[in-house]
Amino acid sequence: MHNNRHPHTPGKKPVTIFGPDFPFAFDQWIEHPAGLGSIPQASHGAEVAIVGAGIAGLVAAYELMKLGLKPVVYEAAKMGGRLRSEPFEGAEGIIAELGGMRFPASSTAFYHYVDKLGLQTKPFPNPLTAASGSTVVDLEGTSHYAEKLDDLPEIFREVAQAWADALEDGARFSEIQDAIRERDTVKLKALWDELVPLWDDRTFYDFVASSKAFSRLSFQHREIFGQVGFGTGGWDSDFPNSMLEIFRVVMTNCDDHQHLIVGGVEQVPRGIWNHAPERCAHWPAGTSLATLHNGAPRPGVKKIARAANGHLAVTDYWGDTREYAAVLTTCQSWLLTTQIECEEALFSQKMWMALDRTRYMQSSKTFVMVDRPFWKDKDPQTGRDVMSMTLTDRLTRGTYLFDNGDDKPGVICLSYSWMSDAMKMLPHPVEKRVQLALDALKKVYPKVDIASHIIGNPITVSWEADPHFLGAFKGALPGHYRYNQRMYAHFMQDEMPAEQRGIFIAGDDVSWTPAWVEGAVQTSLNAVWGIMKHFGGATHPENPGPGDCFAELGPIALPD
Numbered sequence: 001m002h003n004n005r006h007p008h009t010p011g012k013k014p015v016t017i018f019g020p021d022f023p024f025a026f027d028q029w030i031e032h033p034a035g036l037g038s039i040p041q042a043s044h045g046a047e048v049a050i051v052g053a054g055i056a057g058l059v060a061a062y063e064l065m066k067l068g069l070k071p072v073v074y075e076a077a078k079m080g081g082r083l084r085s086e087p088f089e090g091a092e093g094i095i096a097e098l099g100g101m102r103f104p105a106s107s108t109a110f111y112h113y114v115d116k117l118g119l120q121t122k123p124f125p126n127p128l129t130a131a132s133g134s135t136v137v138d139l140e141g142t143s144h145y146a147e148k149l150d151d152l153p154e155i156f157r158e159v160a161q162a163w164a165d166a167l168e169d170g171a172r173f174s175e176i177q178d179a180i181r182e183r184d185t186v187k188l189k190a191l192w193d194e195l196v197p198l199w200d201d202r203t204f205y206d207f208v209a210s211s212k213a214f215s216r217l218s219f220q221h222r223e224i225f226g227q228v229g230f231g232t233g234g235w236d237s238d239f240p241n242s243m244l245e246i247f248r249v250v251m252t253n254c255d256d257h258q259h260l261i262v263g264g265v266e267q268v269p270r271g272i273w274n275h276a277p278e279r280c281a282h283w284p285a286g287t288s289l290a291t292l293h294n295g296a297p298r299p300g301v302k303k304i305a306r307a308a309n310g311h312l313a314v315t316d317y318w319g320d321t322r323e324y325a326a327v328l329t330t331c332q333s334w335l336l337t338t339q340i341e342c343e344e345a346l347f348s349q350k351m352w353m354a355l356d357r358t359r360y361m362q363s364s365k366t367f368v369m370v371d372r373p374f375w376k377d378k379d380p381q382t383g384r385d386v387m388s389m390t391l392t393d394r395l396t397r398g399t400y401l402f403d404n405g406d407d408k409p410g411v412i413c414l415s416y417s418w419m420s421d422a423m424k425m426l427p428h429p430v431e432k433r434v435q436l437a438l439d440a441l442k443k444v445y446p447k448v449d450i451a452s453h454i455i456g457n458p459i460t461v462s463w464e465a466d467p468h469f470l471g472a473f474k475g476a477l478p479g480h481y482r483y484n485q486r487m488y489a490h491f492m493q494d495e496m497p498a499e500q501r502g503i504f505i506a507g508d509d510v511s512w513t514p515a516w517v518e519g520a521v522q523t524s525l526n527a528v529w530g531i532m533k534h535f536g537g538a539t540h541p542e543n544p545g546p547g548d549c550f551a552e553l554g555p556i557a558l559p560d
């Protein structure tokens, strides 16, 4: 871990997104000097279709190019997908992060690419962190100003303690984290595989409400937990999710030590597109995805079918059909039924069940650009910041402040919300969203005239309103483990009937940690292994890949 993002805990190795379902060291695999493997020379230059130029599609395309294949990337909307940094009109380098915006230090495979591209990161201004300076928690009409947890009333510490106790008591949290730190796969699998059947059927809310730690406290403690949660803010929108999903987030420190990418995270997918690897099989020095494509990806995909010669025929929006020995789809899986006419026989009925049952969470964000980071001005009466990172039970839920320097415009994410709170915004145009948010914040900061600082035009997003996404990210419900397992294991194609082989899936939907980019990257690397195998290739004996370790370390299957 050659960066300074990980907190230094003396004597302890860092927590990374290592399992828990599939504890394979993706970071070591991609950093190994032997490389990911090789493909027989006869297949060098063979084309592979990649549907979607998000991070999963581009990581796979980049790694397959290094193996000597010719990725052909199709993109229906914007390159970068859900890593979208929207520039404010007229202001150089001032952006709104519409999708992923804060990346835990534990995302080691993702940061491999960030670091390769030489991008700068800095701590994300999360609640109660030094990076935000100050935080206001406004609940039930009362505001609390704090710089750290200890500044909040006692009840907030009781809630934090109850959550820690519930995890320890109900899931052997420290033991699992120690196994992750040590990369002790045997111990980690033993502990995790015991939790899977116990908690797949039960919700996050069930876990909280039935825990010893919370059940001896008041209902208000539970409410505060839902509103303020842990790490990055409120978590009540996840209460209906499978508890397994929440375990994964906290056990792998997804919600801790998060950094932002200075200048915008969209630079990562775009950087991968333009990057010429140090070493490529088959391709001359200087080759990049951009040069292989003459600069731009192909259009969106309209149809995927089996061709008469056994290859896969991919048809784009304008009717051009090309044939490939392998296709990787990385768009959200619902799009395989709503956007793309995908031949039914390409997946088993069990797989279709899993793909179509995927459940998405809604999410909306509304941003304004302001003349300067005025929130750091001090209130003459209290000596406090006039405005702070804000967590509230009001409409806005989470308000984040981005300081681009005193001489540059600042950015306020007026509201970042999920599920019901995002639905409240869905039908409204940007102006109304801004007004609703300003009205809510006026109740928290009666003395601050945010509107007088706004410059340029506001920016908003509702991912669920976009036909190329239909939702922000997966959020598995109770009973979804089997679906997740089927989708995740789909890159292991040896046992599949011939008519189902050659099409691969990757991305956020396939991941065990949806809503976290690391999961999308890891599934993309699984697909790289699967495609390498499909072309008769293999990994280097000193650097086994995910498929080589799958029988031993793969996620357990529950009986159908």
Ligand SMILES: Cc1cc2nc3c(=O)[nH]c(=O)nc-3n(C[C@H](O)[C@H](O)[C@H](O)COP(=O)(O)OP(=O)(O)OC[C@H]3O[C@@H](n4cnc5c(N)ncnc54)[C@H](O)[C@@H]3O)c2cc1C
Pocket: 051, 052, 053, 054, 055, 056, 057, 074, 075, 076, 077, 078, 079, 080, 081, 082, 083, 098, 099, 100, 101, 102, 103, 104, 299, 300, 301, 302, 330, 331, 332, 335, 339, 340, 363, 463, 468, 469, 471, 472, 473, 506, 507, 508, 509, 514, 515, 516, 517, 518, 520
């Ligand atoms: C609101 C929000 C907040 C998030 N916050 C965080 C965070 O703070 N930290 C974090 O780590 N992660 C976060 N994430 C998750 C992260 O952004 C995703 O996991 C990751 O970007 C997913 O990448 P992907 O390649 O799997 O999918 P995508 O980025 O969705 O890429 C798929 C691509 O396929 C394209 N496509 C669709 N249909 C077609 C078609 N017919 N033909 C061709 N192309 C098509 C789409 O346009 C898209 O570009 C967040 C996501 C959202 C939406």
